[in-house]
Amino acid sequence: MRTAVLVLALAGLLGACPAGAATLVPARPGALAAALAACAAGDTLVLATGTHAGPGRIERPIVLRGEPGAVIEGDGTGTVLMVACDRVVLEDFAVRGSGRRVITVDSGIQVIRSIGVRIRRIHLRDVLYGVYGERCDSLRVEDCDLAGRVAPLKEDGEGNGIHLWYCKGPRLSGNREQSFADGVYLSFVNGAIVERNTLAHNGRYGLHTMYCQENTLDGNRFTHNVAGCAIMFSNHLKVTRNDFWRNRGPRTYGLLLRDCSDGEFSDNRLVDNTIAAFFDGSNRNRFHGNLLEDNGWGLFIFASSASNEIFGNTFVHCDYPVALDMRYTTNRFDDGAHGNYWSDDRPYDLDGDGRSDAPYSPVSAFAFLSKQYPDLSVLARSPAVAALSVAERVLPALRPSEAIDRFPRIAPARVTGTGLPLTPAGARPRARGFAAAFAGLFALGALGVAAGRGPS
Numbered sequence: 001m002r003t004a005v006l007v008l009a010l011a012g013l014l015g016a017c018p019a020g021a022a023t024l025v026p027a028r029p030g031a032l033a034a035a036l037a038a039c040a041a042g043d044t045l046v047l048a049t050g051t052h053a054g055p056g057r058i059e060r061p062i063v064l065r066g067e068p069g070a071v072i073e074g075d076g077t078g079t080v081l082m083v084a085c086d087r088v089v090l091e092d093f094a095v096r097g098s099g100r101r102v103i104t105v106d107s108g109i110q111v112i113r114s115i116g117v118r119i120r121r122i123h124l125r126d127v128l129y130g131v132y133g134e135r136c137d138s139l140r141v142e143d144c145d146l147a148g149r150v151a152p153l154k155e156d157g158e159g160n161g162i163h164l165w166y167c168k169g170p171r172l173s174g175n176r177e178q179s180f181a182d183g184v185y186l187s188f189v190n191g192a193i194v195e196r197n198t199l200a201h202n203g204r205y206g207l208h209t210m211y212c213q214e215n216t217l218d219g220n221r222f223t224h225n226v227a228g229c230a231i232m233f234s235n236h237l238k239v240t241r242n243d244f245w246r247n248r249g250p251r252t253y254g255l256l257l258r259d260c261s262d263g264e265f266s267d268n269r270l271v272d273n274t275i276a277a278f279f280d281g282s283n284r285n286r287f288h289g290n291l292l293e294d295n296g297w298g299l300f301i302f303a304s305s306a307s308n309e310i311f312g313n314t315f316v317h318c319d320y321p322v323a324l325d326m327r328y329t330t331n332r333f334d335d336g337a338h339g340n341y342w343s344d345d346r347p348y349d350l351d352g353d354g355r356s357d358a359p360y361s362p363v364s365a366f367a368f369l370s371k372q373y374p375d376l377s378v379l380a381r382s383p384a385v386a387a388l389s390v391a392e393r394v395l396p397a398l399r400p401s402e403a404i405d406r407f408p409r410i411a412p413a414r415v416t417g418t419g420l421p422l423t424p425a426g427a428r429p430r431a432r433g434f435a436a437a438f439a440g441l442f443a444l445g446a447l448g449v450a451a452g453r454g455p456s
Contacts, residue, residue: 024048032056032072047072047093054080054097058088066093073097078104080127083111091120098127102158107132108146111139119144128159130180139170148180150203153226157203160185164192172197182208183225186215195219196418205230206247217242219418227253228273237263243417244270244277254295257282269417270295276318279305288312288335291415297323301331311335314412315362316343322362322403329403333362339407349410356408363403 027050099106150157199206222228244254347356
C-alpha cells in the first residue's frame with residue numbers, strides 16, 4: 001500500500017513539472033519505475049544516492065543522471081536498464097545484477113533501435129553483457145568501467161563488455177573492460193571509432209570484429225587476453241597507436257587478422273606476445289612504423305595472405321621475426337625505398353644513408369620448419385640451430401623463402417603506441433631489489449667458502 005501511494009505521489013509530482021525540469025528520484029522501492037513512466041521528453045531525472053531497484057525502461061528522450069553513490073540494481077533476471085528511444089543520455093551512476101541468460105542477452109544496459117544514445121561514466125558490475133546495442137546508430141559509450149563474470153583466459157565464458165550488432169558510426173572512448181568473453185564485440189558495425197580503451201584480462205579477446213567495414217582503432221591497450229584484438233572478415237581498417245602487450249599462452253596473439261584486407265596498421269607497439277601479428281587470408285594491408293619486441297613470433301603469415309606491404313617496422317628480440325609457410329611470396333618487406341630494422345641482423349652502411357648495404361632475409365630455415373612442426377621450437381636455442389643460422393648467412397641458397405628486405409634500417413624507429421609505459425609501476429625497482437638480494441646472498445656464500453678454505 002505504501003509503495004502504491006509513493007508511486008502515485010511521484011507521478012503527480014512529475015506531471016506537475018514542466019518539460020525539461022530536473023527531478024530527484026529517491027532511492028525507494030518503485031520510485032525509478034514511476035519516474036520513468038511519468039517523465040516527459042527532455043526531462044532530467046537525477047538518481048539520489050543509494051540503491052534503486054531495477055529493471056527500468058526508458059521510452060522518452062531524457063537525461064538520466066546519478067548523484068555520487070547512485071546504483072540501479074537488477075534482481076538477477078533479464079536486463080537491468082532498457083533504452084528504447086532516440087537521444088537518451090545516461091551518466092554518472094552504477095548498474096549491477098543482470099540475469100544470466102545468453103539467449104535473451106541479459107545486460108546491464110540494452111539499447112534497441114535507438115539513435116544518438118549517450119552512455120557516460122557508468123560503472124557496470126556483475127552483468128552478463130555490459131552494454132548491448134542493436135541497430136543503434138551513432139551510439140556513444142564514453143569513460144565507462146565494465147566488469148563481467150568471466151575468469152581471465154576462460155575461452156568458453158559467456159557475455160561481452162560492449163556488444164554491438166548492425167550499427168553505424170558508434171564511438172567507444174576511454175572505457176575500461178575486463179572479465180568478459182570479449183571486451184568489445186562488433187558484428188556488422190561500420191564506421192566505428194574505438195579509441196583510448198583498456199581491454200584487459202578477458203576470457204577470449206580484448207576486441208573482436210566480424211563483418212565490419214572502415215572502422216578505426218586508435219590509442220587502445222590490449223593486454224592479458226587470449227588475443228588482444230581479433231579482426232575477422234573486416235576490411236578498410238585503420239589501426240594506429242595501440243598497445244598489444246602481454247597476450248600470452250599456447251595460441252595467443254597480439255593482433256589476429258583473418259580475411260582482412262586493405263587496412264592501415266601503423267605506430268602500434270606489439271610487445272611480449274606469443275605471436276605479435278597473425279595474417280590469414282589477409283591481403284593488401286600496409287603494416288608500417290610498428291614496434292614488435294620480445295615476442296615468440298613477430299609476424300606469422302599464412303600462404304593465403306598476399307601483397308601485404310611491411311616496411312618501417314622495428315623488430316627487436318623476437319624468437320622468430322617472421323614465419324612463412326611458402327617459399328615464394330608476394331608479401332613485400334620494404335616499400336621500394338625503406339625497409340625494417342631487425343635486431344638480429346648485422347648490417348653495415350658504407351655510404352651512410354641509414355640503410356644497410358646488404359639485403360636481409362627475415363625468414364630462417366628453422367623458423368620455416370617450426371612453422372610447420374611447432375614441436376621443434378624447443379630446439380630454438382640449441383647449438384645445431386645456431387650453426388644452421390650461420391650456414392644460411394654464408395650460403396644464401398639455404399634460405400627457405402624468397403622473402404627479402406632489400407633496404408634494412410640501420411637504427412630502430414621510434415614508436416609511441418599509446419604513449420603509456422609498458423612496464424608496470426614499481427616493476428623495475430622490485431627487480432633491482434631481487435638482484436641486490438641475490439648479490440648479497442652470493443657475497444655471503446663467497447665469504448663462507450673463503451672461511452672454509454682458511455687454516456683450521
